[in-house]
Amino acid sequence: MQTKSQTRLVNLIIIALFAAIIGILSQFTIPIPPVPFTGQTLAVGLAATILGAKRGTYSVLLYLLIGAVGIPVFAELKSGISIIFGPTGGYLIGFIPAAYFIGFYLEKTKYNVFHAIIANIISMFFPLLIGTAWLKIAASLSWTAAFAGGFLPFIVVGIAKAILAGWLGILLRSRLESAKVLPKSTLA
Template sequence: MRTNSQTRLINLIIIALFSAIIGIFSQVMIPIPPVPFTGQTLAVGLAATILGAKRGTYSVLLYLLLGAVGIPVFAEMTSGISRIVGPTGGYLIGFIPAAFFVGFYLEKTKFTVFHAIIANIISMFFPLLIGTAWLKVAASLSWTAAFVGGFFPFILVGIAKAILAGWLGILLRSRLESAKVLPKSTTA
């Protein structure tokens, strides 16, 4: 049986690991015109699906903090507070409620592939909506221009990444539960 300090240490390691995974996936880029797609949202969905609301959100917060202080974890090996407050910063900020929602939804329902896919599809709209609104204000765009450039191009790929995050996340979560790295799900 683990002590409380051992459990806390394992949680910190898992949070740090998933923060690093988000940073690594952020470097995976598919250059599809007009906007390249990265693995960031897939990694955020995986972290939340596997870790739940609290640890998944902490992983995202740590990822954002690392990038803000200058560690190049954002897309294209970039970093800095200017990335967070710049025109595309709303997408990064949107990862926080997205991760929390996925974990919260799964904790209140059940950690199944079906529920994970539903939660990830719904959550993909958090960064898109926050990011589009932020882009509109930061770049002084019209709502139409912001939605055309910052929302619509990401929907289909976002759905595909949400389905993958839900399926793969539940698969990995069940393996981590079997290995006793994560506690067994106790939801209905």
């Protein structure tokens, strides 16, 4: 049985590990203007599916913090607060409610592949909606241009990444539970 301080240390390590995973997968990009395709959303979905609402959201917040202070973890090895306040910053901010929603949904239903895929598909719209609105304002685009460049191209790829994050996230979560790194949940 772990002590409270050991549990806290394990949680901090896991949160930091998933912040790093988000940063690593962010480098898998297809640079199309105005918003590149990245592995960020896959990584956010994995973090939230595996860690739940609280720890998954903390991993996203840590990722954003380390990127904001200058560590090049954002897509294309970018960093700085200017990226968060720039045209694509809304997508980054949208990862926060997306991660929370996935974890919250799974905690209220069951940690299984079906629910994980549903949660990830629904959550993919948080960064898309926030990001598109932010892109419209920050880049002085019309709603049509922002929607065409910052929303529509990401639907099909987003659904594919959501399915992968749901399936792989549950698989990895069950492995971490078996290794007693994560507490047991109701897996169906």
